[in-house]
Amino acid sequence: MSVTTDAPAVTPLLEARDLVKTYPGVRALDGVSLRVFPGEVHALLGENGAGKSTLLKALFGAHRPDSGTIAFEGEEVQLARPGDAIDRGIAMVHQELSLIPQLNAIQNVVLGREAGSAGWIDWRRARREAVPALAKLGFSASAAVPVGRLSVAQQQLVELARAVAAGARLIIMDEPTASLTTHESDQLFEVIRQLRSSGCAIVYVSHRLPEVLDLADRVTVLRDGSTIDELARSEITGEDHLIRLMVGRELDALGLHGTAEPGEPGLEIESLSVPGLVHQVSLTVRRGEIVGMAGMVGAGRTELALGLIGALRSRSQQVRVAGRKHQISHPRQAIDAGIAYLPEDRKSQGLGLHMSIAANVTLPAPPGRWGMLDRNKQRHVAADVMTRLGSKTPVRGKAGSLSGGNQQKIVVGRWLLTDSDVYIFDEPTRGIDVGAKGEIHRLMRRLADDGKAVLMISSDLPEVLGMSDRILVMRRGRIVADLDRHEATEESVVAHAAG
Amino acid sequence: MNATTQTAPDVDGALPDLLGGVSWADRIRSAARGAGLVAVIIILFVAFTIARPSFGSGDNMVAILLQASVVGVMAIGQTYVLLTGGIDLSIGSIVAVSAISAGMFAHSMPAPVAILGGIAVGALAGLANGLLITLTGITPFVVTLGTMSIYSGVALIIAGGRAVYDIPQLFKDLLAGRMVGVPIPIVLVIAFAVGSALVMKFTRFGEYLIAVGGSAQTARLAGINVKGITTGAYVLSGAGAGLAGAILVARLGAADPTIGADLLLTAIAATVMGGTKLSGGEGSMFGALFGAVLIATLTAGLTALNVQAFYQQVAVGAAIIIALLVDRIARRERTA
């Protein structure tokens, strides 16, 4: 790995200076500057809402900054629309998946740059361009089905292949690994290194610090819309160093294993199947324990949870919550039975983005009786729980205007308000910054300590290893390993998950 | 089942007050939007009055509101449906079925029962829409495109293609009379709007409508009975159309099986002019009412100016687009 000790003496490939961007009520960028040199992997770090995505969108021409300048190859440029950036050789992998669900992988990879003349598409050439890029990234699904039917991870690879196939000189990646497991992330890093050695510069956002230390040549840290620091890899002493820069204070490191002995079973599942996806899974989560559930993407963990709560059609011999037997065929029944499920896709499954924070938090059980809604109480209840979660946004604000971490807090807050015995977190910290991540981890532990049974589905292996009292590994719809936290290592989990 | 447990971790230090802040800006904003439409109505009214002074009489204002009331009731019902992200193309036909039913009931039952019967028929037709949509998963547009045709045929079949007339006086008095000097349809449409606005603000059903319209998946995972809520919206839309049908019977003293067909697009236009989004999750009950008043004012004004039929079509079409354009510009300016 090449490590730069200082800024190279060459002109930056891209240089942004004093960018300012205001949204109604928010100053997302407040004089940010960024330099990216050719052939480097440049990590962009910052808490949720620090302005990373906004900065990258400005560099890609998707947003026009209010002021400030952008220079590409030493020459000042106006990027009014994505086309301008694409023409200059800038590609972007967006934080929100941005594929056309109805088109297949090849069509998506070449979208907007289709080979051919006079409006006709030369599909042969398009394939020749797209297939190697997909293969290089380890894309393993069919390239002929609409990508909407692929798993999130495979979609992510398609998105990456878009940038790779474009042959861009600068690739901007906004949290490309957020929905990838270790295995797929590694594959991605391999590609990133290849790209770098071919002279391509990469700007890369991630909340997974080990990754950053592993990959980046240079790091820029943002806080509250401003550039805090720019360092070469060699100047970074470790994760703590980065966290300090990002958050402005020290944070506890990961590792929140329980101390008490787990109690009675909180959740018992006997032989639950979701046709085609989950096969006769049985498991038990005790009160006071956090059970981590690892697996490759597509292993069926989410489907297991959805089947359990009645959101997917499922069959089971028995489901017990806190010792009581339940028949669950609709999420309402799951909630009443005492199961809280925090979905993996916050935006489409967890939140009503157009609704107020208060409405979101109280969604399963709005305060009031006889079908009425007590708005006043709703606000107070929501403000109360959000305050305790450390949110600073007035609860009348729309959920959609918050950053990822704060959005996740809304979902967490919602389920704190229901009197649940079982909490299932599906990818609880996907796309969430270190600060908020720590808070959510502490919260999970606190729930366990309060006697709740916690099941944590996560593709973030350090998180699984650091948090779980017990680790279940799923593969192809079955539980293939039940590991004690003492015996579990990164290698053993990956070995079970990959089969 | 849903006691608020205090399991959240305590955070030390002063708790910032999350209750305040946005509220006033938001209130002014949404008030301003309603006000924008009202302003357009007033401008039109003043302009027409300048051109034809008698247009500005109190009587005429009442006549315009009366005219707006039928479309208004339908538009408010439609708003429920649009909030869920659906659409109800069958309301025109439901007006006809309900009108015929109410008219026929009126010949064999006491007037109040006949009126409620007509509304119930509308609600039932809405229920059928809702069930078809939620149970089959076919898009609302298609289902109600189908039932639009079905209900219209049913209205003609049960009426034998004939109008029902000789509506009892009590029926007419109840729905077309006056209450403390105000025509009852106006009272009804205002009551429906106020009631609906209260439902949106102070009931779970209203809250859930918005949740379903914004993201059905989120709503379902939060334990909301999405199918039930959606069906409820269609029932209300049907009931609104049923009430519109009953009002028309009372006003015209007859129930015609083809009545209402021309009201569908007007009602939808009123709803969207009132700021309700076709994409769901956002809408305004009063907006629907104002939209109906705007269209009635425009039609009345063009009639007062004796504008020829062909040109009236052009003017009404242009008004729909311009109203939404003004709304958009106003909003963009407020946000920018």
Add this chain to the structure above:
Amino acid sequence: MNATTQTAPDVDGALPDLLGGVSWADRIRSAARGAGLVAVIIILFVAFTIARPSFGSGDNMVAILLQASVVGVMAIGQTYVLLTGGIDLSIGSIVAVSAISAGMFAHSMPAPVAILGGIAVGALAGLANGLLITLTGITPFVVTLGTMSIYSGVALIIAGGRAVYDIPQLFKDLLAGRMVGVPIPIVLVIAFAVGSALVMKFTRFGEYLIAVGGSAQTARLAGINVKGITTGAYVLSGAGAGLAGAILVARLGAADPTIGADLLLTAIAATVMGGTKLSGGEGSMFGALFGAVLIATLTAGLTALNVQAFYQQVAVGAAIIIALLVDRIARRERTA
């Protein structure tokens, strides 16, 4: 043969595991969907013929296809718009404007020029729709609701409310004559469908239509000129309606300013029965054509069975819902 969305390009042996398998399943699937509709048409046709043997005559088949051709052309045009996630409610009125224009042109210009002129008027009306939608950001439903009224008024105004007669024989021959024994409208609608299917499969425009309909935001980020593509869809929809108008003028030997109003809902019904989603990104050009044939077959068959108008309305409404229900069940079974 009729899938426009699963245009999965063929893949050569390079990476068989990556690309194999599903592509064929998909092809069969989409072929099956088209086949399903065709099967329904055939079943209906056979059933009607058994009930009324004269229904099965070649003449009658040609008559049905002729009837379907006008709706078919409009439905194919509408498919472009629905693919972008929009809707064009103004096509019925565009038929009228184009018909009147073509009819008037025919009195002063050579027939081919008049025909192209009529189509161009339709395309222009579509362009106006497209520009209004993309430049103002108002939803297509509302914009075309407005222009539906405007264009209808304009047709009446330019025609002075009267039909234009005495269409030259060449005009009629060109659009209503026969070509190697096949009525030209049938040739035209098939050509339009084939051409459109090719556009969807092999051109950027087709690809970008799906992209815009699938996710306008993503399309924009991919550097696609979303406004241009969207506008293009409305232009084609307008041109399709213009062609429909010209065909009607040729067939009827007159241009009536109120023609076309009843074609709107039929064309939309045909489009959705053909498998095109109102939510955008997924649609079938041949499906639109088959949908038009299905509706024409149904109307003709019910008439042959002497089913009365009121019941026909019920039957057509039910058919719309049932067609989509069958499609859904078939698809669910295939995926489950």
Add this chain to the structure above:
Amino acid sequence: AGCTGADAGTNGGGADDGAESAYTYTSDQDGIDTVEGVELAAGGPVPDGSGETIAVVLKALTNQYWQGIELGVNAAAEDFDVDVTLQAASSESAQNEQLTIAQTMVNQGYDAYILAPESTSNLTPAIETIMDQGAPIVNVDDARIAGTVYVGPDHTLNGTQAADYIAQANPDGGPVAQIEGQAGSSAATLRIAGYTEGVEAHDDLELVASVPGNWSADEAFAATNQILQQHPDLVGIYANNDTMAIGVAQAVAEAGLTDQITIVGTDGVPEAISGVRSGSIEATVSPLPYYEGYWAVEAAVRMLRGEEVAPWVVAPAQLIDAENVDEFYTEDGLVVEGLYE
């Protein structure tokens, strides 16, 4: 368009294509032969029509006017022992749907056809096929096109009669108004023209408002409300059909002006007849739809039996008011049968 002899420009397409036919397909031109409907029977006893099949395609059955025609058709079918099949489109604007229906019936092959097209042109292809088949066509009531025989009223005269009636009822004259039918529909266009001319012919009447009601009672109600605001001194209102007249009557009644304003409709549907009897409507101009239907079948049978029928069998524009309503209409508001026997 085109029910008066003078109103040319109504040539449907294809009128001259039927050269091979046993019947002469005339188009309505100046100086066309007419016969009053009441005189049709004078052409001798109606021959037996047994064994003949007649297809009837009406505009729609959603208006009782058309149901009145249906009644006449059925009565005649019984009297002449012909086999009649009647169909109609779903609405009076369903031009394309009606063409499908007509085409299908033509393909079934009937001996004669009675058509009431939605517009002057929408059935042209079906008519051409019929002409090729050589079967007689009777064009009933509206949208007069090239057919052998037109059985129907002079729609222009409907309007003129209404104007005359209003003038008669208001010897002092005054402002009058009109509520128009669906823009562009042929009946509306003709009635508007007839009424407008009729009003002009009376110097003391002034047409102060002529606004759309689109065949809808509710729209007519609203339009009338508005006109009354502008012209409270109105003495007469003509509605292009009875459905709208009922809305007009309601608005006038609410304004308390029933005594001041003479309301005239057109069609003579039961509801309007009831209005005439109760005094909410002064008069309606009725072509007596029952007889239109009856004569249409009679004309068809006569042609099938080789008789000549004048190209226009004129249905009377019979003005029905309180004086003569019982002469023409039953208690139930249906046209009295056997009036002209």
